[in-house]
Amino acid sequence: MRSLGFMRHLNQEKIVLLLTALLFVVFSLTLNNFLAGDNILSLMRSVAVLGILGLGMLVVVLGRGIDLSLVAVMAISVAWSMQLIHEGLPVSVALTIGLLFALGIALCTGILVAYAEIPPLFATLAMATFVYGFGRAHLIVGTDVVYMPKTMGWVVSLGQGKLLGVPMPIVVAAGMALVVFLFLRFTKIGSFIYAIGDNLAASRISGIAVRPMLVLQYVLSGGIAFVAGIITATSVEAMNTRIVNSNMIYDVILVVVLGGVGLSGGRGNVRNVIVGTLLIGVLMNGMTIMDVQYTVQNVIKSLILLLAIVVDSIVNPRDEQTGQQGDI
Amino acid sequence: MASASNLTKLRYRFIPDHVIGEILSKKWIDNAIPFLVLLCVIAVFGTLIPNFFSASNLSITSRQLGEFALVGIAMMVVIVVGGIDLSVGSNFALGNFMTLALLNLAGWSVWAAVPAVILICGSVGLLNGVLVGYLRLRAFLTTLVTLIIVRAIVDMLLLKYAQAMSMSFYQSDLWDLMGLGGFFGIPFSFCVLVVVAIVGHVLLTRSRPGWRLMAIGGSRRSAHNIGLSVRGTVCAAYTISGMLCGLAGVLYAARLSGAGTDTGMGLEISALTAAVLGGNSLGGGRGSIVKALIGAVIVLIMTNGVLRLGLNSGSGPMVLGLTLIFAVFVDVRWLKNRDKLLNKVYVSPTYIELPEPVATSASSGTAFALNDRLKHVEIIGLAAVESPEDVILDEDDYLYCGTRHGDIVRFAPPDYTSHEVYAHIGGSPLGMSWDRDKNLVVCVGGMGLYKIDRNRNVTKVTDETNRSKLSIVDDSRLRLADDLDIAPDGRIFFSEATIRYEMHDWPVDALESRGNGRIICHDPKTGKTHTALRNLIFPNGVCTAHDGQSILFAESWACRINRYYISGPKAGTLERVLDRLPGYPDNINRASDGTYWAAIMGMRSPALDVALRMPGFRKRMARRIAPDQWLYPNLNIGCVIRFNDKGEVLESLWDQGAENHPMITSMREHKGYLYLGGITNNRIGRIRLEGRNEAWSGYSNYWGGRDGERAA
Structure with missing residues (x-):
């Protein structure tokens, strides 16, 4: 009975945290240089962007949505900004235009979801396809990759600088995590987002302006995607628009879900995203040191996600009586 | 005054208003909007692209449709039961690879290889089915995982065998028939599709398993409470989906005889787009073979059409994305407002002039004169x-x-x-x-x-009589x-x-x-x-x-x-x-x-x-x-x-x-x-x-x- 009582306190977040700790210990004991300060920093740095995107996804998922257009918005808006700088616009103006583009697209997505009542899965999927297509056809013509202009100025330090020896991407990610945490925890709007995700009909009846709230969530995630894009672009000095066709958006979902954020909304916190990101970071770093093939890494990542959701479904069972209709 | 009322009389006698409501209450009206979109797409690309309606182009398109629509049907089957299958693309690639490997490397005959491949892909579906149906995991995440895993397995297999496969080349009459030939000028893959579609339609609309599928998609809880085996049926739906993907993979292999890392890449998105464009509701309970086919044709014509028009690389996705938004928007609105519209339109009063009633007052002296004879009942x-x-x-x-x-x-x-x-x-x-x-x-x-x-x-x-020939309501x-x-x-x-x-x-x-x-x-x-x-x-x-x-x-x-x-x-x-x-x-x-x-x-x-x-x-x-x-x-x-x-x-x-x-x-x-x-x-x-x-x-x-x- 004791063990059952222990099981009852186990949730996905704790399982993943335990798993991360376990992996961390195993890697520290078996792999050379894993515990070295540089390696830990590069581990965190490698997943900083993923973590930031995870925050954007979190905000949307909490309101029972999903945003598959994150990566597309990130790639196209930042690539276009840099293209504009290449064409001679001042950095600040170009970045503002890029940000406004990202926010505008996110606003459209939000309106489609909230007012046109298109299921988020489709609205964002279609938006991702559209944004990528539109960007490639009209904004960034001729090349897949837009290189970072030399004239970016202080912005470059976001990707390449260091604060007290810590690479800036980690600092930015940590800062954003704090901001999102404070926003969700202490603002009225944050509580509303939880309420909407928990029970949309009840929130509407109790007087929350549900539709504007939903739009706001997508706009926030669009803004976060732009920041993630700036960091990606400045740390590798280029933005490859082909990233849209990669598995990256699945990785973002992985990070969010792994940490225990419920896709049916209303359940989850910044903490969950951090835990999920750390697990992926430790895993990828360890496997890279072990020189595991990329495809095998994918398999291992997926198996871990599978394990996490299987354990979750055993610990918190859903059945035909409790499952929500149309919840996929 | 008299002529006005005569006019009204004639108008209500000869203009059958009630038919509108009756048509709207039919089930097939659900397909009206996807079908209109289909006609528009055909009209637009038919005029833009030269030779669109030529025999050779139609033959090529229908051969591709044979493969793609099978995947679309695979997606529809799981959507109807209230799930989603993102692994169709990878599974398709696996089917393609396994067919070529079994024929070229293992030296199997077509008769042995095709069923084997269908079983292999079916077992991937079965895995999804066990995870989603019996362990009750979330369909989206679970099939996302199988998508990545199966894709990785195909990539690893390709790395190992691609070179050996490109060296040998399988040849037989049956294989050529499947890849290049057909019956009466109709491509083989299209014939397969027709057979699958007819069998599937009959099963889904006129058989017990099909009704169970719809019932579970419509309301999982109610289906469970009336004693349907929800878990087994969900599992079966995923298995069928996997087998259909395998079949599509076989046909693809027969057509192109090549396996690459990009085979079936993004197919899950196209299939999902097709299924939803056709009007299959995510969340289940609403879907049919016809809807899946309509959606598949629209998506195929559009993707091919944009390629043929030779626009730059971004235009294809752009058009596809916009169409998806538009179609889903219309569909969502339609679904939401159809009942309202029906309620407004269905009641259709007509003109009737009743003759003056016989007087009933107690003093009127008629047989109807009021009395109290029922007072002491x-x-x-x-x-x-x-x-x-x-x-x-x-x-x-x-x-x-x-x-x-x-x-x-x-x-x-x-x-x-x-x-x-x-x-x-x-x-x-x-x-x-x-x-x-x-x-x-x-x-x-x-x-x-x-x-x-x-x-x-x-x-x-x-409880029934003969159906009159011209009535719209049954x-x-x-x-x-x-x-x-x-x-x-x-x-x-x-x-x-x-x-x-x-x-x-x-x-x-x-x-x-x-x-x-x-x-x-x-x-x-x-x-x-x-x-x-x-x-x-x-x-x-x-x-x-x-x-x-x-x-x-x-x-x-x-x-x-x-x-x-x-x-x-x-x-x-x-x-x-x-x-x-x-x-x-x-x-x-x-x-x-x-x-x-x-x-x-x-x-x-x-x-x-x-x-x-x-x-x-x-x-x-x-x-x-x-x-x-x-x-x-x-x-x-x-x-x-x-x-x-x-x-x-x-x-x-x-x-x-x-x-x-x-x-x-x-x-x-x-x-x-x-x-x-x-x-x-x-x-x-x-x-x-x-x-x-x-x-x-x-x-x-x-x-x-x-x-x-x-x-x-």
């Missing part, structure tokens, strides 16, 4: 029955009535204080009659015609059979009040006052049912005339009583017996002296009579205000009348104070008493009649004697 079974629409007595004086709970209740003579449930049928039992063998034949609203034999066994007599099922009588030769004639509304919406039919009803004849000798008369205005109260050559029936909302000859020289003709009734006639039954009793269930009111001549007004009313505030016929107070074969009304019985038994839908004379039933009552009434034949009973009058032997 004896009450039977107060609060023991609910809505006894009809009452009937047998030779042993037992009294039977139906209730809205679907029971036939029997009261025991002589005082009728004790009662029992004689039989349970279900539905709403309405009119009743004895047949020669003393079986009780009952019209059951919402179910049809049922028979209760002397051992109280309930059997269905009929009028083969009986919706509201309301009264019957049996001819001397055993044929059962019964009325169906309306074919446009269900049982409980019958007041709305009054608002329409169109001829929505019919008289149907069932012949127990042949077991056949056919419609004898159509387009009657709420027919009701069927009664065989005393000479057995005709039936009398009431047309309630038209306030008249008609005669229809069923045998003899005038067989098949219809004539008016009685009109200008001051109320709405209901059941008609024989009286002991060769005349007939008829119940008037409610009285006409001048306001509704005027409204009946203003269909536009009634239509606006139906659209703009809530149904409980509509103008309905009054059904609170009525009377019983007696009339003869010539159509002369001889007397009427009223309860002027509306104290004991004002609402009457049926009455039976039995051994000097008149028994009264009313559909909104909680009681049965009985009143002693003066100067009547005290031995007369309905059964012996119809069938003669106690044993059913007609007296000489």
